[in-house]
Amino acid sequence: MLNKFLKEVVGIIAGKQVEDIVDLLGTKKYENEFIIAKKLDITINQTRNILYKISDYGLVSSIRKKDKKKGWYTYFWKIEILKSLEFLKSEVEKRMKQASTQIEKREANRFYICKRCNIEFTEENAMLRDFTCNECGEIFKTKDNTKLIKELKKNLDKFEKKLEEVNVEIKIETDKIEKIKDKERKKEEKEKAQKREEKKIARRKAAAKKKETEKKTTKKKVVKKKVAKKPVKKKKPTKKVVKKKSIKKKK
Numbered sequence: 001m002l003n004k005f006l007k008e009v010v011g012i013i014a015g016k017q018v019e020d021i022v023d024l025l026g027t028k029k030y031e032n033e034f035i036i037a038k039k040l041d042i043t044i045n046q047t048r049n050i051l052y053k054i055s056d057y058g059l060v061s062s063i064r065k066k067d068k069k070k071g072w073y074t075y076f077w078k079i080e081i082l083k084s085l086e087f088l089k090s091e092v093e094k095r096m097k098q099a100s101t102q103i104e105k106r107e108a109n110r111f112y113i114c115k116r117c118n119i120e121f122t123e124e125n126a127m128l129r130d131f132t133c134n135e136c137g138e139i140f141k142t143k144d145n146t147k148l149i150k151e152l153k154k155n156l157d158k159f160e161k162k163l164e165e166v167n168v169e170i171k172i173e174t175d176k177i178e179k180i181k182d183k184e185r186k187k188e189e190k191e192k193a194q195k196r197e198e199k200k201i202a203r204r205k206a207a208a209k210k211k212e213t214e215k216k217t218t219k220k221k222v223v224k225k226k227v228a229k230k231p232v233k234k235k236k237p238t239k240k241v242v243k244k245k246s247i248k249k250k251k
């Protein structure tokens with residue numbers, strides 16, 4: 001489905017006869033334009049003209065490399081899938097709008113026709129001509145639009161279905177891009193975490209070293225402190241005992 005849609009996009013922009021260029025353009029890798037030209041059996045200028053046309057819409061991208069011997073540049077091309085699908089989406093939406101405008105117009109207004117000349121007139125124009133054909137003198141008949149309206153509605157349904165399909169492809173593509181971004185993000189985070197871990201280990205080592213040197217100095221301090229410490233005085237509860245004795249004597 002994707003390939004079909006991409007071909008349709010190229011067909012709209014550069015012509016149906018060159019839509020097969022889609023098969024030769026890379027989707028991830030950039031493809032050498034000389035190889036594209038050779039495979040399409042057209043000249044390099046023809047190839048470039050097609051690609052420039054598509055590139056005007058931003059639907060292909062390129063990188064260039066300089067040929068060191070010959071001194072010229074070779075371009076490498078890649079198709080931009082998401083942008084192409086979005087282009088197709090807007091194209092389908094445009095046609096849907098045109099169809100529904102036509103349906104509304106046909107349903108709300110009356111049209112007249114000269115059956116002999118097969119020319120159609122709006123009610124206003126028919127009135128201006130007194131409902132008579134300038135060319136052949138035939139009197140206009142009202143045009144039956146039921147068949148046309150039915151056809152337009154069928155087209156509208158087709159476009160709606162297509163829009164859904166294009167949206168499915170857009171979703172697949174955006175998910176893919178999101179996944180790639182996610183992978184890159186995770187890789188970055190992993191690298192950051194690794195760096196943090198390395199720093200942590202380095203800090204720990206430094207701290208351990210510091211402790212080692214501190215231990216030596218604190219040991220000395222402890223010894224000094226013990227010497228300097230004075231013995232703690234203890235209070236004797238002698239007074240209480242005396243009081244109790246005196247109460248007993250009173251009895």
Ligand SMILES: [Zn+2]
Pocket residue numbers: 114115116117118133134135136137138
């Ligand atoms: Zn006529």
